[in-house]
Amino acid sequence: MEKNIATVLGVAFDKDTAEIESQLVELQEQIVRAANRKEDYDALVNEIFRLREAKQSMQEYNADRQGKRQRIADMTAFLDEQTGEMIEYDDKLVRQLVERVEVLGDKMTVGFKSGLEVELMC
Structure with a gap:
């Protein structure tokens, strides 16, 4: 189970923001150049806002x-x-x-505090 959790929630699968950060730096430099040339830079500003949101x-x-990794580690330690x-x-x-148990007809779902869910047939 721990191996499956590590596969699903491993740090290697987190989203890397380095690419966005480098794009933001480049766009900021382009804005400075455009401002110095007295060019319109509204599109660049809009792209910066979009990238910041992303x-x-x-x-x-x-x-x-x-x-989730921390909750699973706490649960495992316990x-x-x-x-x-x-x-x-x-x-x-x-x-x-256990966070919650739902029973619907002949199906039971156990929701763990770690965020994992298990479905069982009754």
Whole structure:
């Protein structure tokens, strides 16, 4: 399970903002040149705003993924601390791991605090 989580939420799959950052620097330089030549630079400004929004979106996406990685690490650490085999319901464990349980007909969905969901047929 940890291997699957690492594959899905690995840092390697976060969105890199370096390309956008270099484009922003280049556009800012173009604006300075256009301003010095007294040329219109409205299109450049609009592109900078678009790229800033895209960069912000990527940063939020990466922060969300980092939050999920942290919750999974916390959950894994908690599970590693548990000793012995579980043979009965443990309220503390359930409250630590499970965010919600939905039952619809013969299907049950367990939503974990890590963001993962598991569907079970009843």
